[in-house]
Amino acid sequence: MKIAGIIAVTIIFVIVMLSFDPSGSIPRPIEQIVERVNVPNAVTSVYLETRLYDTIFEIIVFTITALGVAALLASLPVNIDEGQQVFGTVTVYSGGLAALSITLFLYVVINGHITPGGGFVGGVVLATGVITYGLTSSFKKASLHYDMLKIGMFEKISLVLIFAFSTLIILLPETHSQLLSEAGFGSTFSGGLIPILNILIGIKVYAGAWKMSSEFISRRGTL
Amino acid sequence: MTGTLVIYFSILGMLVGTIGMILSKDLIKKILSLGIVETSINLMYTGISARSGIIPPIVSGDFSRTTYADPIPQAVIITGIVISFALLCLSLVFAIIIYNKYHTMNVETIEIIFEREER
Amino acid sequence: MSFVLIGISSLYLVSAIIVLSSRTNFQSVIWFGIMGSVSAVIMMIIGAPDVAMTQFSVGVALVLIVYIMALKKQRRVRLGFLDVPSMIEELPSGLRGLEWEIIRLVDEKEGYHVEPVKFSSKEEALKAVENHDVDLVCGAFTEDDVSGRTKGIPYLETSIFVCNGEEIDFVRLKHLSRNAISPTPEFLKKSRYVFVISMNSPDLERDILEGLNEIRSSGNIEEIVGRYL
Numbered sequence: 001m002k003i004a005g006i007i008a009v010t011i012i013f014v015i016v017m018l019s020f021d022p023s024g025s026i027p028r029p030i031e032q033i034v035e036r037v038n039v040p041n042a043v044t045s046v047y048l049e050t051r052l053y054d055t056i057f058e059i060i061v062f063t064i065t066a067l068g069v070a071a072l073l074a075s076l077p078v079n080i081d082e083g084q085q086v087f088g089t090v091t092v093y094s095g096g097l098a099a100l101s102i103t104l105f106l107y108v109v110i111n112g113h114i115t116p117g118g119g120f121v122g123g124v125v126l127a128t129g130v131i132t133y134g135l136t137s138s139f140k141k142a143s144l145h146y147d148m149l150k151i152g153m154f155e156k157i158s159l160v161l162i163f164a165f166s167t168l169i170i171l172l173p174e175t176h177s178q179l180l181s182e183a184g185f186g187s188t189f190s191g192g193l194i195p196i197l198n199i200l201i202g203i204k205v206y207a208g209a210w211k212m213s214s215e216f217i218s219r220r221g222t223l
Numbered sequence: 224m225t226g227t228l229v230i231y232f233s234i235l236g237m238l239v240g241t242i243g244m245i246l247s248k249d250l251i252k253k254i255l256s257l258g259i260v261e262t263s264i265n266l267m268y269t270g271i272s273a274r275s276g277i278i279p280p281i282v283s284g285d286f287s288r289t290t291y292a293d294p295i296p297q298a299v300i301i302t303g304i305v306i307s308f309a310l311l312c313l314s315l316v317f318a319i320i321i322y323n324k325y326h327t328m329n330v331e332t333i334e335i336i337f338e339r340e341e342r
Numbered sequence: 343m344s345f346v347l348i349g350i351s352s353l354y355l356v357s358a359i360i361v362l363s364s365r366t367n368f369q370s371v372i373w374f375g376i377m378g379s380v381s382a383v384i385m386m387i388i389g390a391p392d393v394a395m396t397q398f399s400v401g402v403a404l405v406l407i408v409y410i411m412a413l414k415k416q417r418r419v420r421l422g423f424l425d426v427p428s429m430i431e432e433l434p435s436g437l438r439g440l441e442w443e444i445i446r447l448v449d450e451k452e453g454y455h456v457e458p459v460k461f462s463s464k465e466e467a468l469k470a471v472e473n474h475d476v477d478l479v480c481g482a483f484t485e486d487d488v489s490g491r492t493k494g495i496p497y498l499e500t501s502i503f504v505c506n507g508e509e510i511d512f513v514r515l516k517h518l519s520r521n522a523i524s525p526t527p528e529f530l531k532k533s534r535y536v537f538v539i540s541m542n543s544p545d546l547e548r549d550i551l552e553g554l555n556e557i558r559s560s561g562n563i564e565e566i567v568g569r570y571l
Contacts, residue, residue: 043392116391116392116395117392117395118392120396121392121395121396121399124396124399124400124404125395125399127404128399128403128404131404131407135407209404212408213404213407213408213411216407216408216411216412217407217411220411220412220414
C-alpha cells in the first residue's frame with residue numbers, strides 16, 4: 001500500500017519536471033511598479049500597495065493562530081522556575097545583544113522602503129532577540145516586559161490601525177498616490193503611509209511570535 | 224538559466240519531503256517532512272523570480288540594467304514563510320496534547336487506540 | 343556561477359535526505375536547521391535578500407527553539423530509598439550500590455533527573471508511594487511487599503530465608519551474617535527484587551521496563567551484580 005503511494009508520487013513529480021517548459025515569456029514589471037509607487041524597494045511596494053489584500057489576510061491568519069495556540073496550551077500547568085541553568089559570561093553579554101536587536105528592529109522597520117527589510121522581518125528579529133535573552137538569563141525577567149510595557153494593548157491598537165489604513169489605501173487610491181509623489185525619491189519620509197504600515201505590522205508580528213514561543217517555553221520549562 | 228536549475232532542485236526537494244511524510248512512523252518526523260516541503264516551495268518561488276535576472280529588486284534611480292529580479296513572487300512568499308511558522312506551532316501543540324494523553328508518538332499505536340476508543 | 347549553485351543545491355538535497363534518515367528526533371531537528379540555512383544562502387545568491395532574511399530568522403531560529411521546547415522531557419523522578427548496604431546506601435561521597443547503578447543508567451538514557459529521599463522504614467516508604475509523595479522506591483523490596491495500589495518491576499532473582507522467625511532476603515542475610523553470628527537460616531521460597539512504583543504512572547513504568555531490557559540485552563547487568571554482590 002505504501003509502495004504504491006510512493007511510486008505514484010514519484011511518477012507525478014517526474015511528469016511535472018519533464019513538462020516544465022523554461023522558454024516562456026519572462027515578465028519584467030519592475031519599471032511600472034517603481035514608477036507608480038515612487039519607492040526604491042520594489043518588494044515592499046508590492047506587498048503594501050499593489051497586493052494589499054494578501055497582507056490583510058495574512059495578518060488575520062496570524063492573529064487567529066496565536067489565539068489558538070494560547071487557548072490550547074492553557075490547560076497545561078505552568079512550570080515553576082526552578083534551577084534554570086545559566087552561565088555567567090553568557091548572562092553578561094546577552095543583555096547587550098538584546099539592546100542591539102531592539103536597535104536593529106527599529107532600523108529594519110523604519111527603513112523598510114529603502115533597504116531590504118520590512119515589517120515581517122523586523123518583528124521576527126525582535127522576537128528572536130528577546131527570546132534568546134530570556135533563555136540565557138532568567139526567563140521570568142524577560143517575560144515581565146509583556147505586562148509592564150502593555151504590549152497586549154498596543155497589539156490590539158495596531159491591528160485596528162492596520163485595517164483602517166489599508167481600507168484608506170484601497171478605497172481612495174488618488175489620495176494615496178498624491179501622498180506618495182510628494183517627497184523625494186529615496187528619502188526616509190517618502191512613501192506616504194508605507195512606513196507607518198511597516199511599523200504597525202512589525203509590532204503585530206512581534207507580539208504574535210512572542211506569545212506563541214513564550215507559551216511553549218513557560219509550559220515546558222527552560223533548558 | 225540559474226532560475227530553471229533552482230526550480231528543478233526544489234521539485235526534487237518536494238519529492239523527498241512527500242516520500243518522508245508517507246514513510247515515517249513518528250509524529251515528529253511527519254511534521255518535519257511537512258517543513259521540508261514548505262521550505263522547498265519557498266525555494267521554488269524564488270527560482271521563479273530569478274528567471275528575470277539575479278540582481279536584487281532595490282532600484283537606485285536608474286534603469287540602466289534591465290535584469291532585475293521579479294519582485295512579485297518574493298512579496299508573496301514572505302507572507303507565506305510567516306504563515307508556515309504559525310501552522311508549525313499549532314501542529315506541535317496538537318502533538319504535545321496527544322503525547323500527554325496517550326504517551327506514545329508512534330502513529331500505528333495511536334491509530335489502534337483510536338479504533339479501540341470508538342467501540 | 344552555475345557550478346557553485348549546483349554544489350550548494352546538492353548540499354540542500356543531501357541534508358533533506360539526512361533529516362529523514364536520522365535515528366533520534368534531536369538529530370533530525372538539527373539537520374533541519376542546517377537545511378534551512380543552506381536554502382537561505384541559495385536565496386541570497388539568487389537575488390532575493392528580503393526572503394533570505396525572513397527564512398533565516400523564522401525558518402531556522404524560531405523553528406529550532408519551538409521544536410526543542412516540544413521535544414524535551416522535563417521530568418524529575420523522586421526516588422525514596424532505604425539504607426541497605428551494597429544495594430543502595432548513602433555515603434559522604436554520594437549514593438552507592440547496585441540499585442543506584444541500575445536506576446542511574448536507566449534514567450540517563452531517558453533523560454530524567456533523579457532526586458533521592460531517604461526513609462527509615464518499609465511501611466513509611468510504601469505509604470509514601472501510595473500517596474504520590476515519591477515516584478519510585480527501592481531498597482531491597484521483594485515481591486511480597488507489593489500490594490494494593492502499588493506495582494513492582496522485577497529486575498533480579500533472589501531467595502527468601504527464614505531466620506529467627508522473620509523472613510529476610512538474601513542481601514540482608516549476607517549483611518547480618520557479616521556482622522554477627524546467627525543460626526543457620528532456612529530456605530523458604532524464591533522471589534525477585536522489585537522497584538516499587540504506584541499504580542497510576544504507566545509512562546514511568548514503561549520507561550523503566552525499556553531501560554531494563556536494554557541493560558539486560560547488552561549484558562551489563564551481570565557485571566553490575568558481580569561488582570556489588
